[in-house]
Amino acid sequence: MTIEAKLAQLGIDLPEPPKVPPGVRIPFSFVRLHGDRAYLSGHTAQRVDGSLAGPFGKVGEDVLPDAAYDAARLTAVSMLGSLKRELGDLNRVDRWLRIFGMVNTAPDFNEFPAVINGCSDLILELWGEDAGQHARSAIGVAGLPWNFCVEIEAEVAIRP
Amino acid sequence: MTIEAKLAQLGIDLPEPPKVPPGVRIPFSFVRLHGDRAYLSGHTAQRVDGSLAGPFGKVGEDVLPDAAYDAARLTAVSMLGSLKRELGDLNRVDRWLRIFGMVNTAPDFNEFPAVINGCSDLILELWGEDAGQHARSAIGVAGLPWNFCVEIEAEVAIRP
Amino acid sequence: MTIEAKLAQLGIDLPEPPKVPPGVRIPFSFVRLHGDRAYLSGHTAQRVDGSLAGPFGKVGEDVLPDAAYDAARLTAVSMLGSLKRELGDLNRVDRWLRIFGMVNTAPDFNEFPAVINGCSDLILELWGEDAGQHARSAIGVAGLPWNFCVEIEAEVAIRP
Numbered sequence: 001m002t003i004e005a006k007l008a009q010l011g012i013d014l015p016e017p018p019k020v021p022p023g024v025r026i027p028f029s030f031v032r033l034h035g036d037r038a039y040l041s042g043h044t045a046q047r048v049d050g051s052l053a054g055p056f057g058k059v060g061e062d063v064l065p066d067a068a069y070d071a072a073r074l075t076a077v078s079m080l081g082s083l084k085r086e087l088g089d090l091n092r093v094d095r096w097l098r099i100f101g102m103v104n105t106a107p108d109f110n111e112f113p114a115v116i117n118g119c120s121d122l123i124l125e126l127w128g129e130d131a132g133q134h135a136r137s138a139i140g141v142a143g144l145p146w147n148f149c150v151e152i153e154a155e156v157a158i159r160p
Numbered sequence: 161m162t163i164e165a166k167l168a169q170l171g172i173d174l175p176e177p178p179k180v181p182p183g184v185r186i187p188f189s190f191v192r193l194h195g196d197r198a199y200l201s202g203h204t205a206q207r208v209d210g211s212l213a214g215p216f217g218k219v220g221e222d223v224l225p226d227a228a229y230d231a232a233r234l235t236a237v238s239m240l241g242s243l244k245r246e247l248g249d250l251n252r253v254d255r256w257l258r259i260f261g262m263v264n265t266a267p268d269f270n271e272f273p274a275v276i277n278g279c280s281d282l283i284l285e286l287w288g289e290d291a292g293q294h295a296r297s298a299i300g301v302a303g304l305p306w307n308f309c310v311e312i313e314a315e316v317a318i319r320p
Numbered sequence: 321m322t323i324e325a326k327l328a329q330l331g332i333d334l335p336e337p338p339k340v341p342p343g344v345r346i347p348f349s350f351v352r353l354h355g356d357r358a359y360l361s362g363h364t365a366q367r368v369d370g371s372l373a374g375p376f377g378k379v380g381e382d383v384l385p386d387a388a389y390d391a392a393r394l395t396a397v398s399m400l401g402s403l404k405r406e407l408g409d410l411n412r413v414d415r416w417l418r419i420f421g422m423v424n425t426a427p428d429f430n431e432f433p434a435v436i437n438g439c440s441d442l443i444l445e446l447w448g449e450d451a452g453q454h455a456r457s458a459i460g461v462a463g464l465p466w467n468f469c470v471e472i473e474a475e476v477a478i479r480p
Contacts (some may be wrong), residue, residue, distance in 0.1 A: 026273055027280045028296035032257055034317050035196075036355075039258045042297030097352055098359045100473075102299055105463045112465050113346055120347045136348035137362030137473045139422055140463025143265045143300025145272050153260075153297045157354050186433055187440045188456035192417055194477050195356075199418045202457030262459055303425045303460025305432050313420075313457045 003090035006126050007080070014081040016050030021146070030082040033158070038093070040082065040154040042102070044144070045074035056147040060109025063149045068103065071150045072118030079154060080126075087158060096123055096134040098155040104148060105140030112138040119152050163250040166286050167240070174241040176210030181306070190242040193318070198253070200242065200314040202262070204304070205234035216307040220269025223309045228263065231310045232278030239314060240286075247318060256283055256294040258315040264308060265300030272298040279312050323410040326446050327400070334401040336370030341466070350402040353478070358413070360402065360474040362422070364464070365394035376467040380429025383469045388423065391470045392438030399474060400446075407478060416443055416454040418475040424468060425460030432458040439472050 007014070020026055032039040045053040059068040084090055101116030103109075116138035124132040134154075144151045167174070180186055192199040205213040219228040244250055261276030263269075276298035284292040294314075304311045327334070340346055352359040365373040379388040404410055421436030423429075436458035444452040454474075464471045 024273065025277060027277060027284055028259070029293050030295070032293060032295040034255060034257050037257075039295035039315075041295040042299065095354060097354050097357075099348070100297075102297075103463075107462075110463045110465055110467050112463065113344065117345060117347060124347055133349050133352060135350070135352040135359035135361040135473070137420075137422075137471065138465060139362065139461050139471065141299050142267075142302040142462040143263075143270045143272065145270055145298060147270050151297065151299065153295070155359075184433065185437060187437060187444055188419070189453050190455070192453060192455040194415060194417050197417075199455035199475075201455040202459065260457075262457075301459050302427075302462040303423075303430045303432065305430055305458060307430050311457065311459065313455070 003126050012077055013048050014084055015046040015048050015078060017085065018046055018052070019050040031086040033086065036157050038083065038086065038156050038158050040079050040156070042151045042153045043075050043078040043082065044148040044151050045071045046078045052146060055149055057149060058106040059103050059115060059149050061106035065111055065114060068115040068149050069118035072101065072116050072152065073122050075150055075152045076119040076122045079152065092159045093156050094159045095131045095157040096127060096154070097157055099134045099136045100153045101136065101138040102141045102144065102151045103138065104144040104150070110140060112140055115150060116152070163286050172237055173208050174244055175206040175208050175238060177245065178206055178212070179210040191246040193246065196317050198243065198246065198316050198318050200239050200316070202311045202313045203235050203238040203242065204308040204311050205231045206238045212306060215309055217309060218266040219263050219275060219309050221266035225271055225274060228275040228309050229278035232261065232276050232312065233282050235310055235312045236279040236282045239312065252319045253316050254319045255291045255317040256287060256314070257317055259294050259296045260313045261296065261298040262301045262304065262311045263298065264304040270300065272300055275310060276312070323446050332397055333368050334404055335366040335368050335398060337405065338366055338372070338398070339370040351406040353406065356477050358403065358406065358476050358478050360399050360476070362471045362473045363395050363398040363402065364468040364471050365391045366398045372466060375469055377469060378426040379423050379435060379469050381426035385431055385434060388435040388469050389438035392421065392436050392472065393442050395470055395472045396439040396442040399472065412479045413476050414479045415451045415477040416447060416474070417477055419454050419456045420473045421456065421458040422461045422464065422471045423458065424464045424470070430460060432460055435470060436472070
C-alpha cells in the first residue's frame with residue numbers, strides 16, 4: 001500500500017501550503033533537496049486550508065500535554081504536505097533519518113518525549129519500523145514563532 | 161560576478177578569526193568539512209577585527225528586533241569569514257542547505273523568523289534564489305554564550 | 321591503539337542501553353545509520369547499568385558548571401555506548417562531524433561552551449585532533465526531558 005493510500009485510510013488530508021500572517025516574509029524553503037537528502041524546515045501544525053493551527057502557548061501552562069501530542073502529529077502531517085509538494089510522491093521518501101522536536105515549554109514541564117511522540121508515531125505508522133525509524137531529540141525551548149506550542153525539523157533520505 | 165566581488169560591492173568586509181574572551185577554550189572547528197558538505201558551528205556577530213560584536217542580551221527586552229536582524233546579518237558575515245578561511249574561495253560554496261537560527265529571547269517575544277531573515281536575506285542576495293535557497297528553523301532559546309542575542313549554525317554543499 | 325583500548329586506559333566503562341522510567345515510550349533509535357553517516361539522538365548521562373544519571377536541574381542554579389562539564393563528558397560516554405551497540409566496533413567511527421550541545425539553563429547562566437567542552441574534550445582525547453574535530457553549537461534551553469542538565473546530539477561519518 002502506498003503512503004498516500006495509508007493516509008487516506010487514516011482519514012488524513014494533507015494541508016495546502018502554509019499561509020503565514022499578513023506582512024510576514026519567509027525567505028526560505030519548507031523542503032531543501034540535495035543529492036539523496038531532503039532537509040525539512042521547522043514545521044508547525046496547520047489546518048487543511050493551510051492556515052496556522054493552534055493550540056498556541058506554552059505546554060504545561062496554556063496547552064495540555066495531550067493537545068501538544070496532537071499538535072506534534074499535525075506537524076508531521078504538515079511536513080508530509082511539504083514533501084508531497086516537493087517530491088510529487090511520498091513514496092520517494094526512502095528513510096527517515098533525524099527528527100528534531102522543539103516544545104514551547106512552561107518552566108516546570110519536561111515531558112518533551114511524550115509530546116514529540118505524536119510526530120514519531122505517525123511516521124512509524126506510515127513508513128513502518130525500518131524506513132520510519134529515526135534519530136531524535138525532544139527539547140524545551142523558550143519560544144516559537146507565533147507562539148506555536150510545537151515545532152519540528154527533520155532530515156530524510158529520498159529516492160531519485 | 162564572484163561572491164567576493166558582490167561582498168565588495170555591498171561594502172562588506174569579512175572579519176578576522178573570532179577572538180574569544182581570555183581564558184575561554186573552544187575545542188571545536190568553526191567549519192567541519194566532509195565529502196561535499198561543510199558543517200558550520202554556531203556563529204555569532206563579530207567586528208571586522210574578529211572581536212565579538214553586540215548587541216548582547218535578550219531580544220524583545222534588551223535588544224530591539226531591528227538590531228537583532230542586523231546581528232543575524234552580521235552572523236552570516238561571520239559564517240562567510242569562516243568559510244573563506246576554510247575553503248579559500250567562497251565560490252566553492254555550491255548550495256546552502258540548512259540554517260538553524262537561535263534567538264536569545266525575552267519571555268514575550270516570538271518574531272524569530274523576522275530576526276533570522278537578516279541571515280537568510282544576505283545569503284539569498286549573494287547566492288541567488290537557487291543556490292542560496294535553504295531549509296530553516298528560527299526559534300527562541302533560553303540563553304546563548306556570552307549573552308549573544310543571535311546564534312546561527314548551518315550546513316552547506318561545497319564543490320571539491 | 322584502538323578506541324576501546326584507550327577507553328580502558330582511561331578507566332571508562334560503556335553503559336548498558338538506556339533504561340527509561342516506567343511508562344515512558346521512546347519510539348526512536350539512539351543511532352540511525354544511513355550511507356556513511358550515523359545520526360545520534362539527543363543523549364544524556366547514564367550510569368554503567370544504563371539507568372539515567374544526574375545531576376538533574378538547571379545549570380547555574382541547581383547544578384554547578386563543573387558538575388555539568390562532568391555530565392557532558394558522561395553524555396559523550398553514553399553516545400559511545402550507543403555507537404558500540406550499533407556498529408560493533410568504535411573504530412568504525414571515521415570522523416566526528418557535528419555536535420549540538422543543549423544545556424538546561426538558569427536565567428543568568430551562559431557559559432555553555434565550557435559545559436559542552438566535557439563532551440568535546442573526551443571525543444578529541446579518543447579520536448585525536450583530526451578525526452575528532454567537529455563543528456559545534458552550545459546553547460541554553462528552557463527544559464530537557466526528566467530535567468536532565470545536559471543533552472547532546474551528534475552526527476558522525478562511519479566506515480562501511
